[in-house]
Amino acid sequence: MRLKSLIKVSLAAVFVAGGAFASGLGDPDKGEKIFRKCASCHEVGQGAINRIGPQLNGLFGRTAGAMPDMQYSKNMIRMGDDGLIWTVETLDAYVENPRALVSKTRMSFRGIKDPQERADLLAYLRRFSDDPANIPEAEPTATGTDHDLDPAILALEGDPEYGEYLASECQTCHQASGANDGIPGISNWPTEDFVVAMHAYKRKLRPHPVMQMMAGRLNDEEIAALAAYFKDLE
Amino acid sequence: MTLNRRIFLGTGAAVAATIAAPTVFAAGHGKPHVVVVGGGAGGATAARYIAKDSKGEVAVTLIEPSRQYYTCFFSNLYLGGFKEMDDLGHSYGGIAAGGVNVVHDWVTGVDRDAKTVALAGGGSVPYDKLILSPGIDFVDGAVEGWNLMAQNAMPHAYKGGSQTELLKAQLMAMPEGGTFAMVAPPNPYRCPPGPYERVSMVAHFLKANNPTAKIIVADPKAKFSKQSLFQEGWANHYEGMIDWIGEDFGGGNVSVDPDAMTVTIDGEVTNVDVCNVIPAMKAGRIAELAGVTDGNWAPVNAADMSTKADPDIYVLGDAAQQGDMPKSGYSANSQAKVCANAVRGALTGSRVFPAKFSNTCWSLIDTNDGVKVGATYEATDEKIAKVDGFISATGETAELRKATYEESEGWYTGITKDMFGA
Numbered sequence: 001m002r003l004k005s006l007i008k009v010s011l012a013a014v015f016v017a018g019g020a021f022a023s024g025l026g027d028p029d030k031g032e033k034i035f036r037k038c039a040s041c042h043e044v045g046q047g048a049i050n051r052i053g054p055q056l057n058g059l060f061g062r063t064a065g066a067m068p069d070m071q072y073s074k075n076m077i078r079m080g081d082d083g084l085i086w087t088v089e090t091l092d093a094y095v096e097n098p099r100a101l102v103s104k105t106r107m108s109f110r111g112i113k114d115p116q117e118r119a120d121l122l123a124y125l126r127r128f129s130d131d132p133a134n135i136p137e138a139e140p141t142a143t144g145t146d147h148d149l150d151p152a153i154l155a156l157e158g159d160p161e162y163g164e165y166l167a168s169e170c171q172t173c174h175q176a177s178g179a180n181d182g183i184p185g186i187s188n189w190p191t192e193d194f195v196v197a198m199h200a201y202k203r204k205l206r207p208h209p210v211m212q213m214m215a216g217r218l219n220d221e222e223i224a225a226l227a228a229y230f231k232d233l234e
Numbered sequence: 235m236t237l238n239r240r241i242f243l244g245t246g247a248a249v250a251a252t253i254a255a256p257t258v259f260a261a262g263h264g265k266p267h268v269v270v271v272g273g274g275a276g277g278a279t280a281a282r283y284i285a286k287d288s289k290g291e292v293a294v295t296l297i298e299p300s301r302q303y304y305t306c307f308f309s310n311l312y313l314g315g316f317k318e319m320d321d322l323g324h325s326y327g328g329i330a331a332g333g334v335n336v337v338h339d340w341v342t343g344v345d346r347d348a349k350t351v352a353l354a355g356g357g358s359v360p361y362d363k364l365i366l367s368p369g370i371d372f373v374d375g376a377v378e379g380w381n382l383m384a385q386n387a388m389p390h391a392y393k394g395g396s397q398t399e400l401l402k403a404q405l406m407a408m409p410e411g412g413t414f415a416m417v418a419p420p421n422p423y424r425c426p427p428g429p430y431e432r433v434s435m436v437a438h439f440l441k442a443n444n445p446t447a448k449i450i451v452a453d454p455k456a457k458f459s460k461q462s463l464f465q466e467g468w469a470n471h472y473e474g475m476i477d478w479i480g481e482d483f484g485g486g487n488v489s490v491d492p493d494a495m496t497v498t499i500d501g502e503v504t505n506v507d508v509c510n511v512i513p514a515m516k517a518g519r520i521a522e523l524a525g526v527t528d529g530n531w532a533p534v535n536a537a538d539m540s541t542k543a544d545p546d547i548y549v550l551g552d553a554a555q556q557g558d559m560p561k562s563g564y565s566a567n568s569q570a571k572v573c574a575n576a577v578r579g580a581l582t583g584s585r586v587f588p589a590k591f592s593n594t595c596w597s598l599i600d601t602n603d604g605v606k607v608g609a610t611y612e613a614t615d616e617k618i619a620k621v622d623g624f625i626s627a628t629g630e631t632a633e634l635r636k637a638t639y640e641e642s643e644g645w646y647t648g649i650t651k652d653m654f655g656a
């Protein structure tokens with residue numbers, strides 16, 4: 001069981017594995033305090049309504065961007081249409097680095113880097129979800145990938161010449177000019193956002209079959225090379 | 235220089251390309267020279283990438299008879315009324331501006347010993363490396379009763395431009411409650427979902443303009459690309475309008491009479507008002523004339539698209555027999571980039587990276603009801619081999635289908651910019 005072994009790993013060294021997969025171990029009471037970071041924009045619990053951000057009841061198993069009367073960003077709606085469902089995995093990725101999962105999300109929040117804090121927060125939010133699929137151990141399809149990117153991956157120095165060659169494959173769909181005529185532009189992105197977004201497709205946190213397939217066969221060096229090339233493409 | 239008067243003069247920058255032309259013909263002495271035959275999905279991409287990436291180190295000549303390339307991709311959407319003919323036309327000005335010497339002529343032969351290609355307009359052009367991307371021609375006698383002389387009465391509309399317009403005109407002129415017939419091609423052929431997207435778009439047009447009309451499809455195949463997606467869509471949007479007759483029901487036993495406008499399927503004669511005959515295909519004839527074909531297609535090495543017959547001749551796109559990739563514009567574009575990288579490396583010593591290929595084919599079933607199928611591929615010693623793939627599912631939400639359609643619009647703009655430059 002990949003999941004079980006992950007939990008063990010994170011017990012031993014919390015900083016290696018995505019803490020939220022140890023959410024069985026997340027402490028909802030601690031999470032309640034962490035939720036204060038969210039409460040300026042989000043309500044949860046009885047009578048919660050949409051405020052700056054959508055209300056967060058019944059969040060687990062919910063499609064992204066689906067609350068009626070809430071004005072979402074274009075990209076959040078796109079991700080929902082593509083099939084992004086809030087699960088312990090996707091929420092963990094979103095709360096860690098919102099923009100890396102949903103580019104240009106309207107949620108102006110830097111993210112929570114500490115996996116244990118995220119695990120506690122999600123344990124708290126699960127109190128307001130009655131969907132049994134919210135319990136990762138009961139989710140047979142849980143892939144249990146550890147999505148925290150190894151800092152070594154982010155530190156990789158990309159080879160822009162290789163990046164240019166690899167990018168030619170992307171430019172069948174993503175215009176070099178960065179224009180969006182139905183497929184988003186990806187030129188001139190900060191390297192880190194680019195790398196994290198590509199790994200999010202590779203790990204199937206971001207939905208979308210084409211991009212999961214394209215990213216799925218790129219290794220860490222190739223993703224770094226692409227990031228190095230696209231960063232300077234105006 | 236007998237060639238000069240045919241050299242394309244489209245934009246200011248194209249003039250610069252003309253001035254550079256004399257060095258082009260000094261092959262062997264000056265810069266290495268690549269000749270690309272056919273300015274379609276494969277050829278246009280290869281020419282543009284070699285010129286762009288070699289930054290003037292390689293001279294590139296593109297030979298293509300038409301001044302305007304009309305894409306086959308999205309031509310079904312034109313039949314359905316979603317696109318205008320003008321949306322599908324692209325000129326070579328951007329390619330010329332990118333430093334490619336664009337010659338509007340027809341290549342009539344290849345002399346592999348002298349390493350020259352002969353032009354219909356007279357004269358010949360020397361090459362160090364020759365890239366052929368001539369698309370398809372039709373196999374003679376593939377559909378009983380049909381030949382190229384009959385293509386006005388019974389259009390194939392499987393090459394872009396006038397044939398597509400003709401089919402649309404016939405569709406619009408169909409009598410109320412009339413019959414549209416399609417003779418579908420056997421494998422392998424360009425754009426596996428193409429005939430079935432066409433059936434969908436014809437049905438979309440008829441539903442709005444001639445709702446009692448009928449569509450029959452005679453198909454020599456027992457199954458076809460994205461079959462369950464199309465059949466689900468046909469049942470949902472065009473109930474009772476489309477009759478698909480596959481191999482099991484005699485769909486392969488077909489003949490046509492273009493004078494009488496009849497189609498005979500498994501012995502049964504039907505009067506039809508429009509008949510779209512899509513015959514069996516083979517590589518564009520120039521591949522055969524160059525002596526690089528084996529049977530109907532040109533076998534190539536997966537790593538760089540060079541032909542098995544001649545290491546200095548490369549074949550891209552529909553004409554190539556490469557392995558697992560479908561014959562599509564996307565595939566041709568993908569193969570062209572791998573080939574461009576390898577050719578430039580061979581001629582200038584620039585870095586050659588491992589071949590990576592991919593393909594995605596979108597099809598529109600009805601307004602905002604888009605589906606797709608795609609895969610990635612790698613080069614093995616034997617062929618281009620599939621690595622991974624995906625396909626849209628039946629029963630997807632309307633939102634996802636709409637997003638898929640919008641994505642195909644993005645792809646069309648993306649690939650045409652990628653082929654022809656900004």
Ligand SMILES: Cc1cc2nc3c(=O)[nH]c(=O)nc-3n(C[C@H](O)[C@H](O)[C@H](O)COP(=O)(O)OP(=O)(O)OC[C@H]3O[C@@H](n4cnc5c(N)ncnc54)[C@H](O)[C@@H]3O)c2cc1C
Nearest residue numbers: 272274275276306307341368369425551552562563564566
């Ligand atoms: C109805 C339809 C729908 C399609 N839809 C899609 C789709 O949605 N997505 C997709 O990816 N693909 C699609 N395709 C397939 C796509 O059009 C082809 O696979 C693609 O064009 C192949 O590229 P190519 O370079 O091999 O040939 P082409 O694009 O056909 O280019 C060949 C060029 O070579 C020139 N030529 C030929 N012989 C000579 C010669 N002797 N000398 C000089 N020039 C010559 C021709 O004039 C032509 O311009 C569709 C095709 C059809 C018919």
